[in-house]
Amino acid sequence: MARDDATLIEALTxxxxREGVRVGEQVKLLDHGYHTENLAARxxxxxxxxxxxxxVVQCCAAQGRSLVPQGGLTGLxxxxxxxxxxxxxxxxRMNRxxxxxxxxxxITVQAGVTLAQINEAAREAGLExxxxxxxxxxxTVGGLISHNAGGLRAFRHGMTRQQVLGLEAVLADGTVFRDLNALTKNNTGYDLKQLFIGAEGTLGIVSCAVLRLVPQQRAAATALLGLADLRAGLEIVRRLRHAHYDRLLAVEVLWADYAACVRDAHPELANLVxxxxxxxxxxxxxxxxxxxMxxxxxxxxxxxxxxxxxxxxIVASSGTQRERIWLLREDSDAVAHQGAHQxxxxxALPVPALDGYVRDLQAAFRSFDASIKLFVFGHLMDGNLHIMLAADTPLHDRYADIEALIYEPLAAVGGALSAEHGIGVEKKAALARYGDPQRLALMGAVRSLLDAKRTLNPGKVVD
Known part of the structure; x- marks a missing residue:
C-alpha cells in the first residue's frame, strides 16, 4: 500500500x-454491477x-484525490x-x-434509498x-437523479427531472448545496438543482432529495399484442390513449428477435411469443x-x-401470467446467452421515425456483418429504443463502425444518442463527435466553474 493511501485511509476511517471503509480485496470482492471497471479503485x-x-469530499480534495460516486451500480x-x-x-449506507x-x-430520502424502497413506503399512503x-x-435515488432515469412511465409522468422538487448535493470542495424545497411553486431565481440532475456526479454528489409522488395505480389488465407492423401498433396506441390515457400504465414494444430470445431463456414463456x-x-x-378495465x-x-x-x-388471466408477460419484456440479460460478446x-427518436429507423438499422447490420444478432425493444410512446447486439466474434474492436451505424441516422430525424442511460465513459466520445459544439463548450464551462480540477467523477460526460 502506498504511503499516501495509508494516510488517506486513516483519515477516511x-x-x-471502520465499517465505512473498504480497501483492496475488500473492494474487489463486491459485485461490480454492470461495468467491469466499477470496482477498479483501491x-x-x-x-x-x-x-x-x-x-470525505473535503479530505480527498485536500489530498488531491478524485472521487467516483456510486449507488446501485445498475448503470449501463x-x-x-x-x-x-x-x-x-x-x-x-445513506439509505434513510x-x-x-x-x-x-x-417524500424526502437520502441518496442510497432504492426505487423499490420508495414505493414500499409510498404505498402505505396510497402513493407511488x-x-x-x-x-x-x-x-438508488442518487443514481436515478444523476442519470435522469426515464423508465416505463416517462410518457405519463416525465423523467426523473420532473419528479425532483428539492435537492441536496456536496460540491467538489466539500461545500453542501442545500435546496431541499418541497414546494410545487417556487420561483425564486435560477433553479440550480437542475444542474445536478443528469450530470452523473460530475458537478456534485447528490446526498438527499425531495421527490414528487403520484396517486398509486394498480394494474387492472395486462396484454401482449402481436402485430404485423409498427403502423398498426401506433394506431392501437392512439385508440388506447384516447380511451384510457389517465389509466394507461405502459406501452412497451418488442421486435420479434428480442421476444424470441427472452422466450428461449425461459421455458415457462413458450406460449407467449x-x-x-x-x-x-x-x-x-x-x-x-x-x-x-x-x-x-x-x-x-x-x-x-x-x-x-x-x-x-393474450390478455393476462392471472397474476402469474401478468408476471410472465413482464418477464418477456424485462429480462434483457437473456441477450448475454446469444453470443460471447455483447x-x-x-x-431516442420522434415516434413517427421509429419504424423506418429500425428497418434501416436491420438492413445496415445485415450488410455490415450478418453474424451479429440485433435485438430491439423499447418504450414506444416516448420513442426510446434499446438496441442490443450479440456475436461470437469480438465487437469492441469494431465499436466505431457499429456506433456509426446506430448514431449517424439520428440527426436527420431529430434523435438523440442517449435517451435515459446517460453518457458516462461509453458514450463520451460519441457525444463529442455528434453533439452540438456550442452546447458542449457551455457544459465544459459549467463543469470548470463547479469543479475546475475535475476531481468529481473524472473522465465522464465532458472534459
Whole structure:
C-alpha cells in the first residue's frame, strides 16, 4: 500500500468509521454491477450521512484525490467506472427515508434509498413514485437523479427531472448545496438543482432529495399484442390513449428477435411469443373502481382485431401470467446467452421515425456483418429504443463502425444518442463527435466553474 493511501485511509476511517471503509480485496470482492471497471479503485468509503459525505469530499480534495460516486451500480454507460487511484464514494449506507408528506404527496430520502424502497413506503399512503424501471430493486435515488432515469412511465409522468422538487448535493470542495424545497411553486431565481440532475456526479454528489409522488395505480389488465407492423401498433396506441390515457400504465414494444430470445431463456414463456408477428406490444391499464378495465381493454382489442390491426393477443388471466408477460419484456440479460460478446445502446427518436429507423438499422447490420444478432425493444410512446447486439466474434474492436451505424441516422430525424442511460465513459466520445459544439463548450464551462480540477467523477460526460 502506498504511503499516501495509508494516510488517506486513516483519515477516511476517522470520518466514516471502520465499517465505512473498504480497501483492496475488500473492494474487489463486491459485485461490480454492470461495468467491469466499477470496482477498479483501491479504496471505497461509505459515509452514513451528508455531514460525513462533505467531510470525505473535503479530505480527498485536500489530498488531491478524485472521487467516483456510486449507488446501485445498475448503470449501463460506465458512469460509475473507477481507476486504481480514485476513491469510490458508495452512498448505499445513506439509505434513510427522512419524511413522507401525504398531503403534499412528497417524500424526502437520502441518496442510497432504492426505487423499490420508495414505493414500499409510498404505498402505505396510497402513493407511488412516477418513475419505474426494471432495475427497481437495486437502482438508488442518487443514481436515478444523476442519470435522469426515464423508465416505463416517462410518457405519463416525465423523467426523473420532473419528479425532483428539492435537492441536496456536496460540491467538489466539500461545500453542501442545500435546496431541499418541497414546494410545487417556487420561483425564486435560477433553479440550480437542475444542474445536478443528469450530470452523473460530475458537478456534485447528490446526498438527499425531495421527490414528487403520484396517486398509486394498480394494474387492472395486462396484454401482449402481436402485430404485423409498427403502423398498426401506433394506431392501437392512439385508440388506447384516447380511451384510457389517465389509466394507461405502459406501452412497451418488442421486435420479434428480442421476444424470441427472452422466450428461449425461459421455458415457462413458450406460449407467449407470436411466431409470425414481426413485433409485439406489452400494454397495461390501471384499475378504476367505476369501470371494468379488463373488459374495456378486451373490447378495444376486439375492435382492433376486426379492423385488421391486431394479428393475435393474450390478455393476462392471472397474476402469474401478468408476471410472465413482464418477464418477456424485462429480462434483457437473456441477450448475454446469444453470443460471447455483447454491446448495448439506448437512443431516442420522434415516434413517427421509429419504424423506418429500425428497418434501416436491420438492413445496415445485415450488410455490415450478418453474424451479429440485433435485438430491439423499447418504450414506444416516448420513442426510446434499446438496441442490443450479440456475436461470437469480438465487437469492441469494431465499436466505431457499429456506433456509426446506430448514431449517424439520428440527426436527420431529430434523435438523440442517449435517451435515459446517460453518457458516462461509453458514450463520451460519441457525444463529442455528434453533439452540438456550442452546447458542449457551455457544459465544459459549467463543469470548470463547479469543479475546475475535475476531481468529481473524472473522465465522464465532458472534459
Amino acid at each position: 476517522h470520518i466514516a468509521g 479504496i471505497m468509503v461509505s459515509p452514513a450521512d451528508t455531514q460525513q459525505l462533505a467531510a 454507460v460506465g458512469a460509475s467506472a473507477s481507476r486504481p487511484e480514485d476513491v469510490i464514494v458508495s452512498l448505499r 427515508i427522512v419524511a413522507l408528506d401525504r398531503e403534499s404527496m412528497t 413514485f412516477g418513475v419505474d424501471l426494471a432495475s427497481r430493486d437495486g437502482a 407470436f411466431e409470425d408477428c414481426p413485433l409485439s406490444l406489452v400494454v397495461e391499464v390501471a384499475h378504476d373502481d367505476a369501470i371494468d 379488463a373488459q374495456q381493454l378486451e373490447t378495444l382489442l376486439e375492435s382492433a382485431l376486426e379492423d385488421g390491426l391486431l394479428e393475435d393477443c 454491446l448495448s445502446f439506448d437512443v
